[in-house]
Amino acid sequence: MLNGTNASGGPTAQLDDLDRKLLELLSKNSRRTNNSLAEELGIAASTCLARLNALRDSGVISRFTIEVDPQVLGRELEALIFVRIRPGARHLMANFATQMRDKPGVRQLFFLGGADDFVLHVAVRNSSDVRQFVLDNLSANPAVATTQTSLVFEHSHGTGEF
Amino acid sequence: MLNGTNASGGPTAQLDDLDRKLLELLSKNSRRTNNSLAEELGIAASTCLARLNALRDSGVISRFTIEVDPQVLGRELEALIFVRIRPGARHLMANFATQMRDKPGVRQLFFLGGADDFVLHVAVRNSSDVRQFVLDNLSANPAVATTQTSLVFEHSHGTGEF
DNA sequence: ATTGAAATTGTGTGGAC
DNA sequence: GTCCACACAATTTCAAT
Numbered sequence: 536m537l538n539g540t541n542a543s544g545g546p547t548a549q550l551d552d553l554d555r556k557l558l559e560l561l562s563k564n565s566r567r568t569n570n571s572l573a574e575e576l577g578i579a580a581s582t583c584l585a586r587l588n589a590l591r592d593s594g595v596i597s598r599f600t601i602e603v604d605p606q607v608l609g610r611e612l613e614a615l616i617f618v619r620i621r622p623g624a625r626h627l628m629a630n631f632a633t634q635m636r637d638k639p640g641v642r643q644l645f646f647l648g649g650a651d652d653f654v655l656h657v658a659v660r661n662s663s664d665v666r667q668f669v670l671d672n673l674s675a676n677p678a679v680a681t682t683q684t685s686l687v688f689e690h691s692h693g694t695g696e697f
Numbered sequence: 698m699l700n701g702t703n704a705s706g707g708p709t710a711q712l713d714d715l716d717r718k719l720l721e722l723l724s725k726n727s728r729r730t731n732n733s734l735a736e737e738l739g740i741a742a743s744t745c746l747a748r749l750n751a752l753r754d755s756g757v758i759s760r761f762t763i764e765v766d767p768q769v770l771g772r773e774l775e776a777l778i779f780v781r782i783r784p785g786a787r788h789l790m791a792n793f794a795t796q797m798r799d800k801p802g803v804r805q806l807f808f809l810g811g812a813d814d815f816v817l818h819v820a821v822r823n824s825s826d827v828r829q830f831v832l833d834n835l836s837a838n839p840a841v842a843t844t845q846t847s848l849v850f851e852h853s854h855g856t857g858e859f
Numbered sequence: 860a861t862t863g864a865a866a867t868t869g870t871g872t873g874g875a876c
Numbered sequence: 877g878t879c880c881a882c883a884c885a886a887t888t889t890c891a892a893t
Contacts, residue, residue: 547771558765565727566761568887570869579879584871597766599728603720604759608859609709615807615816632851641855645777645818649847654777654816656807656855685811689794693803693818697770730870732886744861746888 536589548595550697553578557586558595558697565599605658610640613687614665616673618653624678628652631678638672640664656687710757712859715740719748720757720859727761767820772802775849776827778835780815786840790814793840800834802826818849 536548550558553576560572573583590596605613620628628646635655636644643656659665665684673682712720715738722734735745752758767775782790790808797817798806805818821827827846835844 548769550770558763561763562765564761565763568869569871580869581871581880582878585877594766594769597764599726599761599763601720601723601727601761602759603724603859604756607710607756607759608712615809632853636853637856639857641857643855644851644853645849646851647777647847648850650845651847683812685809685813687807688810689806689808691794691798691806693805694799695801695803697765730886731888741862742886743863743888743890747860 536586536593548590548593550595554586554590554595555697557583557590561587561596561599565601605642610658610660612661612665613642613656613658613690615685615687616655616657616665616669617651617683617685618655618673619650619680619682620652620678621680627678631676635672638668640668651683710752710755712757715748716752716757717859719745719752723749723758723761727763767804772820772822774823774827775804775818775820775852777847777849778817778819778827778831779813779845779847780817780835781812781842781844782814782840783842789840793838797834800830802830813845818852 536550536554548554556576557572560567560575569584569587570580572587573580576583578586605611620631632644632646632653635641635653640657640659641655642658645654645656646652647654657665657668659668669682669684673679710716718738719734722729722737731746731749732742734749735742738745740748767773782793794806794808794815797803797815802819802821803817804820807816807818808814809816819827819830821830831844831846835841
């Protein structure tokens, strides 16, 4: 299943229709039993397991995980926070990233090239919490030049094929 | 496990330490066996299963899924595309969102309140593909006023607690 | 809610095509 | 690469606490 080479020298996986269908089924439910997957794909359970393991081992599947709904846990408000680092503090960007990743409420962090240096995707209880988050974690940080916060009205995941 | 009410009238789940630990373990590996989870939590398998089912049924876990590494599949370049909709075309925003979500390469879509109306997170093969994506799907769309594309150097998921 | 025990179901290996 | 068969392991139900 691995037979190419990508730009950074790493392996590039070549998927066939079975692999793609398996990824699709696992995206919808990563906890489905191997037997059930095999049955829907019309292949033997052992074959399905071999495919699944190959997808994991080759790194196509980087992890099996869950999506937690922040709303159900009382985090009613999501926001994107655009952050610019001070020109004199660019060397602190890697540190900044790792610090922010572990803060409660942070769901994703993008390290960008362009006008803004970072985008933080956060989920918090209310607007007071997002204000507090920015004050405590960003404005207070001497490496941060400016921030701009936008409310997230809706967030969805792509359904495009692999 | 469900005993609150949130702002939009929906139920708010109240988690205990066991629930939180379970979510953490499942985030790291949603395919771990129930037995293994139960053992690490120090509870009976049947208890662990009841907790897991409760988290799913209450909507705390919205789905069990996989993370697919776009790089391994030859999509070496990720970008955020910031989109503004024309003032006269605001009524088309919902349509626009559902159209974009299914395009190949689209991983996430944020519907924002603020300067930009949408942020698209895309993963494509190379810079030529991102250019093509913008031309075909955005510039060509009469509802779109402007776009701005930023390269994603790094993308990580928050590790903050629940 | 949590448990242990029991019946059902799934997993993963080895050998053959 | 795919399959079947088999030994082992995990899941899930249920009565009891």
